[in-house]
Amino acid sequence: MSILCGVPLLECVYCLACARWAWKRCLHTAGHDSETWGLATAEEFEPIPRLCRYILAVYEDDLRQPLWEPPGGYGIKPDWLILRRTYEDTHGRAPPYILYLDHDHADIVLAVRGLNLARESDYAVLLDNKLGKRKIDGGYVHNGLLKAAGWVLDAECDILKELVEKYPNYTLTFTGHSLGSGVAAMLALVVVLHHDKLGNIDRRRIRCYAVAPARCMSLNLAVRYADVINSVVLQDDFLPRTATPLEDIFKSLFCFPFVLQSAVPTMFKVHERYLYSG
Template sequence: MSLVCGIPLLECVYCLACARWAWKRCLHSAGHDSETWGLASADEFAPVPRLCRYILATYEDDLENPLYPPPGGYRMDARQVLAKRTYKDTNGRVPPYLVYLDHDHSDIVLAVRGLNLARESDYAVLLDNRLGKRMFDGGYVHNGLLKAAGWVLDRECDLLKELLEKYPNYTLTFAGHSLGSGVAAMLTLLVVLNKDKLGIVERKRVKCYAIAPARCMSLNLAVRYADVINSIVLQDDFLPRTATPLEDIFKSLFCLPCLLCLRCMRDTCIPEHVKFRDPRRLYAPGRLYHIVERKICRWGRYPPVVRTGVPVDGRFEHIVLSCNATADHALIWIEREAQRAHDLLLEKEHTMEIPPKQRMERQKTLAREHSAEHKAALQRAVTLAVPDAYSPSDYGTFDGNSSGSAEASPLSSGTRHRMSWNELIEKLFEKDESGHMVLRKAPSSSEES
C-alpha cells in the first residue's frame, strides 16, 4: 500500500526534473558557449571574411563574369587562380577547390567548397568512416576526409612546392567550409607532419581556417594543432555542436531537426568527464572563433562580437535549440557577418587611434598570449585526463609521440620513388594488436645493432 501511495510522488519528481531540463535547454543560448572567452582583435580575424569569399569563388564557373558574387564582389584577381578543380577533375574524390596566389596578403591559398547535396560522391567521402576507424598521430580522425586530403596533395604537391620556393615569405593557407573544412584540417595535419615534402621549414608558415567546421579529429589533436588550425562558428551553427558522426547526420538530412533534438536530449544527460574518456569522439579542430550576433529572448540581430579561445571542456558540447541552427551554417551568411564583425573591430581600433609602433607591439603581445593560451590548453587536457594528451616540454616540443617523430621518419623522405600521400600515410602508420592505425616507431639503437 505504501508503495502504491509513493508512485504519484515519483511521477511528480520525474515531471519536475523533465520540466527543469526543458527549461534549462530552452534558456541555453549560443552566447553561453563562449561567454568566458576573450575578444578577438581585428588583425587576427582579418583573414576570415577574405577566405570566405575565396571559398565562395569555387562555386563560380567564370570568376571574370561571376553569377553570384557577395556584396563587394570576390575581390580576387582571376589571373592569379593557378588551379581550379571541378568534380570532373577530382572524379568525386574531393569537393571542388582552387589554388589562389594572393599577392596582396602574401598568401598561397587552397580553398575547398562545402557539401553538394546533389552529389553522391560527397556523401561517399562522408560515409567512408566509422567511429574509431582511423587513428592518426596519436588521435583519431575522419577516414574519408583524410583520404580526400591525401588525394589533393597528390595532385597539387608540385604546384604548392614550386610556389613556396618561389615566394619564400608567403604563407600557405588551407580554407574550407563544412565538408571542405574537414578536408582543409586534414591537409594541415598532413603538411605539418611532412613539411619537408613541400620544402617548409617553419610550422607557423602553415595556417588553416575551417569555416563552419565539421567534427573531424579527436580532442587531443584538436588542442595540439590549435596553433595552426582556426575554426570559425557563426552563433547557433549545428555542425560543430553535434557529436553525431558526419555520416549519420547526412543520412538523416531530411529529418535533421528531429535528429538534432534527440542528440540534444542525449548529450545533455551525459557528463563531461564521460565524454572525455572516449578517445574516438571527434571535435571541431583548433582555436575557435565564435561570432555572436543574437541575444536570448531578443528579436533581430545585434552588432556581431567575435570571441576566441582554445577550450578543452565546454567545446561546443550542447546543441542550441534555435530556428537558426541550420541557417547559421550557410557560407554566405558567415561571410556577411564576419565582414561586419571585422569592420566593427577596425572602426573600434581606428577610434582608439593606436600608433603604428604600439600596434606592432600589440601584435607581438597577442602572439605570445595565443602561445601561452595554447600551452595552457594542452596542460588542461592532461589535467582532465584526455586520452593521449600530453603537455609541451620546457623546450617548446611535445613529449611522447610528437609530430616531430613523423617528420623525422626516413619513410617520409628516404624513398627513391615518388610516393603518393595516401601511401605515405600507410607507411608512417601501422596497425596495432587491436587493428588501429598508430604512429610507426623508429627503431632504437640497440635494435639496429
C-alpha cells in the same frame, strides 16, 4: 512485467528519459560552450572575410564572368588564379577547390567548397567514418575527410612545393566551408606532419581557417594544432556544434533519400510482377 500489471511504469520512465535526452541535445544553446573564451583581435580576424569570399569563388564556373558575385566582388584577380578543380577533375574523391596566389596579402590560398546536397560523392566522403576508425599522431580523425585531403595533397603537391619555395615569405593557407573546412583542416594537419613534402616548410607559415567546420579530429589534436587550425563558428551553427554521438542520426538523415531512391523502383517492380503473375 509492468505491462502485465496494467501500469507501464518502466516504459514511461524510459520514454521520459529519451525525451529529456532529445530535449537537451536539440535545444541546448551551444554558444554557452565558448562564452568564457577570449575575443579575437582585429589582426586575428582580418583574414576571415577575405577567405570567405575566396571560398564562395569556388562555386563560380568562370571568375571573369561571375554569376553570383557578392557586393564588392570576390576580391580575386583572375590572373592570379593558379588552378581550379571541379568534380570532374577530382572524380568525387574531394570537393572542388581553387588555388590562388594572393600577392596583395603574401598568401598562397587553397580554398575548398562546402557540401553539395546533389552530389552523392560528397555524402560518401562525409559518411566514410566511424568512431576510432582512423588514428594519426596520437589522436583520431575523420577517415573520409583525411582521405580527401590526402588526394588533394597528392594531386597538388608539386605545384604547392614550387609556390612555397618560389615565395618563401608567403604564408600557405588552407580554407573551406562545411565539408570543405574538414578537408582543409586535414590538409593543414597532414602538411604539418609531413612538411618535407613541401620542401620542409616551416610550421609558422601554415594556416587553416575552417568555416563552419564538421567535427573531424579528437580534442587532443585540436589543442595541439590550435596554432595552425582556426575554427570559425557563427553562434549556434548546427553542424559544428553537433555532438559526436549524433553521427548515426546524420547517417539516417543523409541516407534516407538514397534508400527511398533505390527502394521505390524495387517496390514498383515487385508490384508489377505480382500483377503479371496474378
